[in-house]
Amino acid sequence: xxxxxxxxxxxxxxxxxxxxxxxxxxxxxxxxxxxxxxxxxxxxxxxxxxxxxxxxxxxxxxxxxxxxxxxxxxxxxxxxxxxxxxxxxxxxxxxxxxxxxxxxxxxxxxxxxxxxxxxxxxxxxxxxxxxxxxxxxxxxxxxxxxxxxxxxxxxxxxxxxxxxxxxxxxxxxxxxxxxxxxxxxxxxxxxxxxxxxxxxxxxxxxxxxxxxxxxxxxxxxxxxxxxxxxxxxxxxxxxxxxxxxxxxxxxxxxx
Amino acid sequence: xxxxxxxxxxxxxxxxxxxxxxxxxxxxxxxxxxxxxxxxxxxxxxxxxxxxxxxxxxxxxxxxxxxxxxxxxxxxxxxxxxxxxxxxxxxxxxxxxxxxxxxxxxxxxxxxxxxxxxxxxxxxxxxxxxxxxxxxxxxxxxxxxxxxxxxxxxxxxxxxxxxxxxxxxxxxxxxxxxxxxxxxxxxxxxxxxxxxxxxxxxxxxxxxxxxxxxxxxxxxxxxxxxxxxxxxxxxxxxxxxxxxxxxxxxxxxxxxxxxxxxxxxxxxxxxx
Numbered sequence: 328x329x330x331x332x333x334x335x336x337x338x339x340x341x342x343x344x345x346x347x348x349x350x351x352x353x354x355x356x357x358x359x360x361x362x363x364x365x366x367x368x369x370x371x372x373x374x375x376x377x378x379x380x381x382x383x384x385x386x387x388x389x390x391x392x393x394x395x396x397x398x399x400x401x402x403x404x405x406x407x408x409x410x411x412x413x414x415x416x417x418x419x420x421x422x423x424x425x426x427x428x429x430x431x432x433x434x435x436x437x438x439x440x441x442x443x444x445x446x447x448x449x450x451x452x453x454x455x456x457x458x459x460x461x462x463x464x465x466x467x468x469x470x471x472x473x474x475x476x477x478x479x480x481x482x483x484x485x486x487x488x489x490x491x492x493x494x495x496x497x498x499x500x501x502x503x504x505x506x507x508x509x510x511x512x513x514x515x516x517x518x519x520x521x522x523x524x525x526x527x528x529x530x531x532x533x534x535x536x537x538x539x540x541x542x543x544x545x546x547x548x549x550x551x552x553x554x555x556x557x558x559x560x561x562x563x564x565x566x567x568x569x570x571x572x573x574x575x576x577x578x579x580x581x582x
Numbered sequence: 583x584x585x586x587x588x589x590x591x592x593x594x595x596x597x598x599x600x601x602x603x604x605x606x607x608x609x610x611x612x613x614x615x616x617x618x619x620x621x622x623x624x625x626x627x628x629x630x631x632x633x634x635x636x637x638x639x640x641x642x643x644x645x646x647x648x649x650x651x652x653x654x655x656x657x658x659x660x661x662x663x664x665x666x667x668x669x670x671x672x673x674x675x676x677x678x679x680x681x682x683x684x685x686x687x688x689x690x691x692x693x694x695x696x697x698x699x700x701x702x703x704x705x706x707x708x709x710x711x712x713x714x715x716x717x718x719x720x721x722x723x724x725x726x727x728x729x730x731x732x733x734x735x736x737x738x739x740x741x742x743x744x745x746x747x748x749x750x751x752x753x754x755x756x757x758x759x760x761x762x763x764x765x766x767x768x769x770x771x772x773x774x775x776x777x778x779x780x781x782x783x784x785x786x787x788x789x790x791x792x793x794x795x796x797x798x799x800x801x802x803x804x805x806x807x808x809x810x811x812x813x814x815x816x817x818x819x820x821x822x823x824x825x826x827x828x829x830x831x832x833x834x835x836x837x838x839x840x841x842x843x844x845x846x847x848x849x850x851x852x853x854x
Contacts, residue, residue, distance in 0.1 A: 355659065355660060378686060379608050379609060379610070379761045379763070380608070380761055380762070380763070381761065390660075391659070391660040391821070391823055391826075392609045392659035392660045392821075393608075393609055393659060394608050394609025394610050394659075394761045394763075395609070395821070396610070396760070396814055396816060396820065396821065398761075399610070399760050399761050399816065400816075405760065405761060405762075407762050407763065407764065407765075407766065407767075407793075408608055408633070408686070408690050408763045408764045409690050409691070409693075409694050409764060409767055412686060412687040412690055412691075412705075413687070413690075413691070413694075413705070416687070417687070417705065417706055440683075440712070440713065445712070445716055447672075448671065448672060449672070450668075450672070451656075451663075451667065451668045451671040451672055453655045453656050453657035453663075454653065454654060454655050454656055454683050455654055455655065455683065455684065455685040455686070455688075455711075455713055456634075456654060456655035456685070456686055457655075457685065457686045457687070458685075459685045459687075459707060459708070459711060459713070460685055460686070460687045460705075460706075460707050463706060463707060464706065485712045486710070486711050486712040486713075487711060487712065487713060488711070489709070489710050489711060492710055497710070501709040501710045502706065502709055502730060502731050502732070503706075503709065504706070
């Protein structure tokens with residue numbers, strides 16, 4: 328197979344991580360694309376949950392927003408926002424949370440609030456949304472984001488969402504029941520928490536990327552697994568279905 | 583009992599300078615027409631409250647109506663940044679905007695507490711985050727039964743909550759369905775409420791398990807078909823996605839935005 332983008336590799340790698348999951352709390356953007364691809368590929372029964380209160384949404388095209396009408400009309404049921412957070416997310420009823428961010432640090436803590444100082448930011452970002460509780464309560468979290476020295480940083484400008492805090496033991500000290508980010512997928516590779524330190528460690532390189540490329544795009548001293556593997560290239564079927572999802576979205580973008 | 587008013591009268595009567603004003607609707611049923619009426623009536627020093635302050639808050643902020651915002655996610659959904667919000671926070675234009683920001687679950691539970699008549703709500707959240715360091719309405723609380731450390735969020739009681747719904751009947755009961763967000767809680771939390779509706783019907787004629795807000799918890803109802811445009815009303819309209827995309831350019835520069843405001847809000851007058 329030839330001719331695929333780094334974004335396609337990233338999205339497909341993220342969709343593979345949903346194998347075996349029963350339900351997934353989904354944010355708009357890359358996570359939503361990956362989760363819908365997983366449903367199309369290998370997880371037809373995956374229950375997609377959007378924070379607008381749509382549970383079991385089965386969109387035929389990529390939703391434009393978290394409350395797209397397509398999500399409501401295809402959902403198993405639609406509930407209020409207090410119910411989605413208090414009854415469904417908080418008790419850990421949703422297996423997997425998929426998240427993105429503007430900045431991440433070595434312990435998979437996330438910033439979606441500001442670049443620069445809080446009082447006088449150089450870039451004001453949207454803020455927390457549902458991410459902090461998704462990362463707290465879901466038994467496991469998957470993070471998908473493009474990688475550069477600006478996004479993979481040594482120190483976050485603002486800590487919006489806790490991944491592993493300052494490392495081993497931090498989550499239980501903070502009373503966070505879920506495991507935390509099991510995996511981080513970028514456009515260069517895949518990272519998993521070290522079982523001792525909980526630092527995100529490069530475990531798989533996407534096709535065409537080198538360890539040097541990943542180091543150059545990481546703002547901290549990168550840990551590399553001694554069992555580093557190469558990410559299997561996207562298959563024809565994966566690429567076909569991903570491109571079909573995008574195409575359906577571009578020709579039918581209403582609501 | 584809810585009073586049927588024109589949108590102009592409803593805003594004149596129930597939205598005052600300095601009020602805490604919640605505008606709810608989670609990507610669906612967003613009360614845009616009411617937001618524009620607030621701009622036309624040149625309300626000032628408002629504290630805006632909204633989980634997802636999207637275009638409606640961008641417009642109110644850019645028009646100079648707000649000096650504070652309580653929120654949990656501020657972006658143009660599916661498109662990008664809110665440029666007027668960013669200009670206010672990053673450069674203080676048209677003036678500074680004080681923020682009290684939360685997570686969705688946190689702000690939702692602030693409404694739940696107020697709707698329940700309680701001083702605070704409790705949830706498992708905020709521990710160790712910078713968000714909690716910048717808000718005076720989040721604190722830690724110890725469970726008296728288990729000793730567990732949890733977050734407390736202060737009840738949020740808006741002076742007025744404004745929502746858009748599909749229907750009201752002639753007795754002033756309100757009915758909405760589809761994605762209903764935090765509308766019920768935000769109305770029950772508030773001292774007053776305004777509901778704009780797509781349609782006024784003789785009675786609610788089917789058995790769908792829709793959300794009902796009885797007349798006796800609503801202050802004013804205004805008949806404003808299309809009052810949630812460019813968002814949508816399930817059963818009545820589709821989201822105008824082109825508008826959301828166009829807003830990125832209309833809002834980016836101050837003069838382009840002010841021109842839009844002049845032609846699309848001020849000159850438009852109070853038509854209903």
